[in-house]
Amino acid sequence: APQKTSPTPLTLLGLGAMGTTLARTWLAAGHPLTVWNRTPARAEPLVAHGARTAPTAAEAVAANELVVLCLLDDASVEEALADADLTGKDLVDLTTGTPARARARAAWARERGARFLDGGIMAVPPMIGAPESGGYVFYSGSPAAFDAHRQTLTVPAGARYVGEDPGFAALQDVALLSAMTGMFAGLSHAFALVRKEDIDLLEFAPLLAEWLVAMAPAAQTTAGELTSGDYTTGVVSNLAMMVAGNTTLLRTAEEQGVSSELLLPFMDLMERRLKDGHGDESTTGVIELLHR
Ligand code: FVH
Secondary structure, eight states: OOOOOOOOOOEEEEEEEHHHHHHHHHHHTTOOOEEEEESGGGHHHHHTTTOOSSHHHHHHHHOSSEEEEOOSSHHHHHHHEEEOOOOOEEEEEOOOHHHHHHHHHHHHHTTTOOOEEEEEEEEEETTTTGGGOOOOOEEEEEHHHHHHHHHHTTTSSEEEOOSSTTTHHHHHHHHHHHHHHHHHHHHHHHHHHHHHHOOHHHHHHHHHHHHHHHHHOOOOOHHHHHHHHHHSOOOOSHHHHHHHHHHHHHHHHHHHHHOOOOHHHHHHHHHHHTTTTOOSSSSGGGGGOOOO
């Protein structure tokens, strides 16, 4: 029969909204957990659930081989690790940051004798410890560290390893968050158009959500076109037609007394690509204009 291994002990630095939720899931799964937080009072409720606290970040790091960070930003990570001995540690940084920062942190950790994984959390705290929520974490960096700790890292949320380049987790995290920002811009404009009318917003909302879901396969189509380099074959709605349609979108905004400032940057790019002679393409060609 396969040997049952006991849950890996680990250290967690940072007990904000996300850190506290992560801590609870590891404790509930039986992992011996050492925690540290700049404001020590935030650790107290976790001690009642079996966590050990360390008086300093350096002592918390010394307690275990696996050290997870979930702090506000890069500056707080720097501050927390300033006095820590990282020799032989496996550092997993779940603090949101840029790809360049993750690469620099990985090099910094390696120089200090640690293996490094960067993580980008694609979840909000209620999705942690709830597999049905679909939340997950992108990981990149040391494959050996990921293999060694895959089981422990999968406790709070699904774990997707996206490569040895330590910047790849942050890059894909930020790419998804950027797409989400565009979606929020679209939602805001749509609600601004209808909210002053005799339209039940609670009935309008599911129509909006269904439409966005129906349009979501565009992600796959775009990936296919970028991969093949062919932006014209099989195009359903071409750029020339869409630019013409934009006039109606802008006129409607004006009629409704709504600013078009959320729409215009993308529409301007569509128009530029059309003027460059690409009216038979999908909107994928717009991506060509984004590279500096
Ligand atoms: N919460 C969320 O919805 C998102 C979901 C996606 C991932 N993010 C990222 O996770 C990191 C932590 O987020 P958080 O929600 O836990 O953030 P806060 O509740 O604001 O807690 C911040 C912790 O960082 C500590 N801290 C701040 N500055 C310092 C510092 N200079 N030195 C040491 N620690 C510092 C703070 O300590 P304290 O204020 O309690 O003393 C908290 O432990 C973050 O990167 C999100 O982008 C969350």
